[in-house]
Amino acid sequence: MIGAGVVGLAVAFRLSKSGLRVVVVEKEEGPGMGVTSGQAGVIHVVQLPFGSLKSRLAREGNRMYDGLCRELGVKLDRMPALLVVRGWVKVPALAAAFLYLKLGLRGEFRTRLMRGRGLRALEPLLADGVKAGLVVEGYGTVDVAGLVSRLKAASEENGARFVFGCRVTAASRTPAGVVLHTTRGDVRARSVVNAAGLYSDDVSLSLGRDLGRLDPGLGVMAVYSGLDLSCVVAPLPLGVGKRTKGGAIIPATDGTVIVGPTLRMAASKDDVAHNQDDVDILEGKFAPLLRAAGNLVRVYAGTRPLSPTRDFIIDFDRGARTVNLVGIESPGLTAAPAIAETVERMIREALR
Ligand SMILES: Cc1cc2nc3c(=O)[nH]c(=O)nc-3n(C[C@H](O)[C@H](O)[C@H](O)COP(=O)(O)OP(=O)(O)OC[C@H]3O[C@@H](n4cnc5c(N)ncnc54)[C@H](O)[C@@H]3O)c2cc1C
CATH class of the missing domain: 3.50.50.60 (FAD/NAD(P)-binding domain)
Known part of the structure; x- marks a missing residue:
């Protein structure tokens, strides 16, 4: 090996x-x-x-x-993932996304369409601006x-x-x-x-x-304490045809919450440098999905072999x-x- x-x-x-x-x-x-x-x-x-x-x-x-x-x-903590949309504009596209996932997952992992209220019953930290989403069972963090x-x-x-x-x-x-x-x-x-x-x-x-x-693809993640999250949360649409799933808000097994990763080309295979811009991108994308902000405790990065x-x-x-x-x-x-x-x-x- x-x-x-x-x-x-x-x-x-x-x-x-x-x-x-x-x-x-x-x-x-x-x-x-x-x-x-x-x-x-x-x-x-x-x-x-x-x-x-x-x-x-x-x-x-x-x-x-x-x-x-x-x-x-x-x-290993098992949990569902909530793939959500904010505002009403994207709600009609959810039915198509639901059918796409249902066909792709062939019934192996249960998938449901839900309104905001149902989603908030599963994940009370979801912001009011989240209007609907898909619940995909079978996710986990290790x-x-x-x-x-x-x-x-x-x-x-x-x-x-x-x-x-x-x-x-x-x-x-x-x-x-x-x-x-x-x-x-x-x-x-x-x-x-x-x-x-x-x-x-x-x-x-x-x-x-x-x-x-x-190609080395750099991904930056921000880690927060003080968020009692119990589901993976990600905004739709997912990155179809792109080189990333687009990141998520993730309850880690140690009780912290990881937000990310991003994706940009790294300068080299050893490059894991990150800066405040990366954190701003993450907060701009993910903070509106939650009703609490948490405390930023750490930022780290990894490089993918694309x-x-x-x-x-x-x-x-x-x-x-x-x-x-x-x-x-x-x-x-x-x-x-x-x-x-x-x-x-x-x-x-x-x-x-
Ligand atoms: C930002 C980011 C987030 C990710 N998040 C997830 C996630 O949430 N879920 C998920 O499923 N996947 C995720 N991944 C992907 C996952 O991390 C990788 O697919 C996985 O870690 C790859 O493991 P590996 O053993 O192939 O590579 P590595 O962990 O890189 O192991 C390869 C090893 O080979 C050694 N090596 C290299 N060259 C030599 C040599 N010439 N001689 C001897 N040893 C050598 C290296 O030192 C290294 O230790 C993520 C990746 C990144 C970068």
Whole structure:
């Protein structure tokens, strides 16, 4: 395994649990320090377009989360998402949005149309200006730090080894498999999974596959205390065809509320710089949805690996016995258990 982000960890856990000998090499000094460290912790339901791989894997991953978190002892809060409109002008468009979601979700996740009063019964913090919306069941928020640490510990209990501070610089193929050349010496493997997040495009090139280049997409989030929110709240319309779902107001598992993320191009893959303009954009978009403001306690940012195909790329090179996970942008946290299941199938086939 190359990379100990949430995706690499989910794969390592799954493979080690199934009895395979797993070594995880990670360039940072600990797990979950890449894209995984700068995210919002939402277990999503709606990812557009519905026909995409990321949309399907997110729905599958979502359904696997209760079992995974129970098994690992990680906090997962389930809640509905309220996709709302302010003012009466957009209300007629809601019926079309409702049908679109209902068809796309195929009854797997319950969706209802509701007026403002019904929505406020579910979420008393909603502002009076919210006139109607859609309720989508099955969302959740997860303790990401807890998930990362438990996935690592459980993988180790299954016999997996982690080597930190170990960057893969090149790779070569041998009849027996692949040799990874790293800053801490060579690692020989019968099979390799590239889960290198923002750098998975470079790593896949080293493994002999050109799967396109990743763009770094910066997302800023603001964290508030003093808001007793119990549902995910997002304004409609959702970003159909855009590179973001548009962000939301999110009750985190630690009792704070996360607002965001935004999306703009980052200066580089390491760029997580943010400023007051980002907070102003977030407050301008989301504050009118709530009747209370809360206290801003923290602002943070993460950088997404925006995929050249606008979808997850799961590339199985049967001959080389490698799997490249490239462009695992949002909702990669949600999809992680389903990605792990897919990878396990591929690795089993490669090793047959
Ligand atoms: C702002 C933002 C908000 C998000 N919110 C959500 C959300 O609410 N819900 C959701 O489902 N998803 C969300 N996501 C998406 C989610 O965070 C990612 O899809 C997921 O974290 C990707 O995990 P990963 O393991 O693929 O990547 P990473 O976490 O980046 O892990 C890859 C690892 O590989 C290591 N690595 C890289 N190159 C090398 C190398 N050459 N050698 C060794 N190691 C290497 C890195 O150091 C890193 O630790 C969000 C993303 C962002 C940026």
